Amino acid sequence: MTPRVLLASCRELPESDGDDTSLPEALAEVGVDASWAAWDDPDGGFARADLVVVRSTWDYVDRRDEFLAWCAAVPALANPASVIEWNTDKSYLVDLAATGLDVVPTELVHPGRSPVWPVGPFVVKPAVGAGSRGAARFDGDLDAARAHLDALTGVAVLQPYQRAVDTEGETALVFLGGVYSHAFVKGPMLSESAVVDGSGLFVEERLRPVDPARDLRRAAEDAMDAAAGVLGLHRSDLLYARVDLVRGGEGEPLLLELELAEPSLGFRQTDGTARQRFASAVRGALARR
Template sequence: MTRPRVLLASCAALPRSNADDTALPEVLAEVGVEADWAPWDDPAAPFGSADLVVLRSTWDYPVRRKEFLAWCDAVPALANPAAVARWNTDKAYLADLAAHGVPVVPTELIAPGEPLRAPEEGFVLKPAVGASSRGAARFAAGELGAARSHLAALHAEDQVVLVQPYQRAVDGEGETALVFLGGVFSHAFVKGAMLPDPAVSGPGPGERFGVLPDAALRRAAEDAVDAAAALRGLRRADLLYARVDLVRGEDGAPVLLELELTEPSLGFAQADPGALPRFASAIRAAVG
């Protein structure tokens, strides 16, 4: 039996991803899948002949999105699919999910040239196309001058900008990230506030630890994954991975902050030892 050949797409700055999933080729070998890392823009990488190309640490795409999406379209077998990457790399997808009934952090899109209509309390501005917290900034209700300057700087880069009320529970609880592999819940971890209030004690930026999410978080995450699959005309199992980032609103109910379907860190370093092997099995199933 011929062993499937998988390429894990990274970027030039991190050609073998980061420590979270660098060992994935070795774990895939244990289940009979030949795999290696390759930057997505490496012209020598045989993406066209691979049985499957898995989007992983393609973290330079925000400044090259058009080129990145053209590459996605050209890959014969890509996970998650190119159409999902096109939809999910622009945070306007949050409006689609909200219209589909998913509880989402209230989000307004501000196109270049449009004015800021800030919430009455603290808020966040961030580019619609961006990774991690790059370009994101938090403002108090009275910091409209600074916020308008930040908005102008992002608009000068031809960025559509999101404005969202800051979710204060993040300062104390962080964000809960729930990870699904092949449509099935795998594990969860907490991410500390990326734009913390220095007056509030709690997890520091980037601090993460494994958790067992409660039923409300589980239901909210399951609903978000179902909605995304339905909106893209897919089955849940067609999504090789999904990371659902949830926070608690003012009433304590979970709301969606991000649904990462393109290149998220999946928190294997914070998960149980079986998480990375589960991902390997999901990749093998996707090859078939």
């Protein structure tokens, strides 16, 4: 029988932001019947699907509890609900740093608490956030930073601003079924030229494909192993992962984000073989069930 896969999106962007548009076709090529459904559509048919793949569900940010309850109720979800719960709160960066992984220095600020402000430019952003929304850069104006912190209702993340983002950008390395697939570079998102998409769900990204430097490849592999260790999973249990790296002050690779919930995978920035690898990874996930 032809397996049925649902790609979970949101109502504002029912078939993703365009990056994933070719996935149903790539899946059809390997005998998988795939279609889109908004995660909060009660008629989505998620309980009957052989696999539900979380993709462009970006509106969960303002109702994460509801989203996590939905994840837990879907019988066959990729990535697994426990992974999504861990990964949709940037506190996971602290867990990864505790394993010895090189992570952008991250302080969690609980509501009402006063942080130790970093010296030099820094970033304040929500622990539960996506698409750069709610992320802001400050340089010395602590009153403005305090006001921004107070406006973020939940836990906030405070990090020194990594200046290499302005020159080299951020490198995103994509893993499919736990195996490295491709990479792309993303320009700075907190600069004055940043533009929010018409949907209001994400800041428009300036992306280009890249063959990443060896130290970035290595750091991304380390991040994958560290995450699998923390989660108690095998890497291949992760249908997709995106490791976002920046260079620190000494040029060393630092983890900015490990995206296991709903990252753009940059299919438009790479050749058609990445879609084939995605389709193959879906077949692998179906075979293991």
